[in-house]
Amino acid sequence: MEKKIRLGIIGCGGIAHKHMQAFLRIPEVEIVGGADIVPGKARAFFDEFELSDALAFDCATDLLKCDLDAVSICTYNSQHAVCAVEALEAGCHVLLEKPMCLNMKEAAEIYAAEKKSGKILTIGFQPRYGQNFRQVKEIISSGALGDVYYVQTGGGRSRGIPGNTFIDKDKAGVGALADIGCYALDFALNSIGYPKPLTVSAVAYDYFGKNPKYYPEAERFSVDDFSAAFIRLEGGITLDFRMSWAMHMDTTGDFLFLGKDAGLKVRQPDMHPWGGAWDGILGEVTMFHDVFGRPTSTKIPLAEEKKTDLFYLKIRSFVDAVLTGGKAPVPTSEILYNQAIIDGIIRSVACGHEVETDLSFLDK
Numbered sequence: 001m002e003k004k005i006r007l008g009i010i011g012c013g014g015i016a017h018k019h020m021q022a023f024l025r026i027p028e029v030e031i032v033g034g035a036d037i038v039p040g041k042a043r044a045f046f047d048e049f050e051l052s053d054a055l056a057f058d059c060a061t062d063l064l065k066c067d068l069d070a071v072s073i074c075t076y077n078s079q080h081a082v083c084a085v086e087a088l089e090a091g092c093h094v095l096l097e098k099p100m101c102l103n104m105k106e107a108a109e110i111y112a113a114e115k116k117s118g119k120i121l122t123i124g125f126q127p128r129y130g131q132n133f134r135q136v137k138e139i140i141s142s143g144a145l146g147d148v149y150y151v152q153t154g155g156g157r158s159r160g161i162p163g164n165t166f167i168d169k170d171k172a173g174v175g176a177l178a179d180i181g182c183y184a185l186d187f188a189l190n191s192i193g194y195p196k197p198l199t200v201s202a203v204a205y206d207y208f209g210k211n212p213k214y215y216p217e218a219e220r221f222s223v224d225d226f227s228a229a230f231i232r233l234e235g236g237i238t239l240d241f242r243m244s245w246a247m248h249m250d251t252t253g254d255f256l257f258l259g260k261d262a263g264l265k266v267r268q269p270d271m272h273p274w275g276g277a278w279d280g281i282l283g284e285v286t287m288f289h290d291v292f293g294r295p296t297s298t299k300i301p302l303a304e305e306k307k308t309d310l311f312y313l314k315i316r317s318f319v320d321a322v323l324t325g326g327k328a329p330v331p332t333s334e335i336l337y338n339q340a341i342i343d344g345i346i347r348s349v350a351c352g353h354e355v356e357t358d359l360s361f362l363d364k
């Protein structure tokens, strides 16, 4: 008989539905149950999927007693660390939704639990599976640009502040800068081989979220809706980041990779109403290079992406890693750098000047 992975879901809200839809397509997965701190929510969730045998709990600790192999953690951001640590300590492989967590103290705790457990911990960045994302990384890692020294990333929306738990500081922790910002950071950093971030100087604003003229739940809004940061990376590379949920502008600019031999411009996808690197869709990709000493531009053909279900590929790659004893598809060794920038942005905004990133726990 084929081996089945006994799986649980922690947090049965919006994105858990996408996880469940993908897991249900994989015959090697047995859905054991789920937990949500809102009483009755886990049961209602499984009823929606007509999974009456699935166990439903109001507390992740009870779910983790069910001899699980793996869990998907789909809670809001402020609960990522506590749930990930508990699941790893219970001996589960973990697929943790993005962003990994909220600060470096939490990141260090998750990392320590991961190392101690020997289990797989992967972070939920589905754009990684986009063919065009991969193509950009391939072009850059082939050396076609020479040494890359400047990268511009970001994106966002002119009007696209989400609702629900995303605007509540106690639950989401941060706004646009981490919610969709982590994708833009991942696209840029992954494309150039994830160099270590050294310093961050950042600003953040909430002019739209806090204004009832633009946002109906302004009273409840307690996070950022626009952020910009200047980040120094190892190897003399500069990362220029801008991220928006709302602004009086159509775009924060394209993705730019400047190398000593050539440059790559990746246009933002169609911006209305959502934009940025969050869904794996990229706009036009153009290389700028010299031909016989003359500045020239070459359009790189894009792969047809419409039929690719990136979310399914993210879930499938996690399951495959668990089944084969493989490596985490999106490992903490990379995402800790992403998280260190988010942490640096938050601290720089709070103190009003540049800060050093806090990755000292990796040296211990």
Ligand SMILES: NC(=O)c1ccc[n+]([C@@H]2O[C@H](COP(=O)([O-])OP(=O)(O)OC[C@H]3O[C@@H](n4cnc5c(N)ncnc54)[C@H](O)[C@@H]3O)[C@@H](O)[C@H]2O)c1
Residues within 6 Å of the ligand: 010, 011, 012, 013, 014, 015, 016, 035, 036, 037, 038, 041, 059, 060, 074, 075, 076, 077, 079, 083, 097, 098, 099, 124, 125, 126, 164, 165, 179
């Ligand atoms: N990868 C993607 O495309 C994508 C898209 C949307 C959201 N997300 C991420 O998924 C996460 C959840 O987003 P959402 O839209 O589903 O939010 P949500 O608020 O709809 O759902 C979160 C659920 O977690 C539950 N919860 C909170 N703490 C818990 C705990 N300790 N134990 C058990 N349940 C707990 C809440 O009660 C809620 O039902 C966020 O981190 C978000 O960034 C990822």
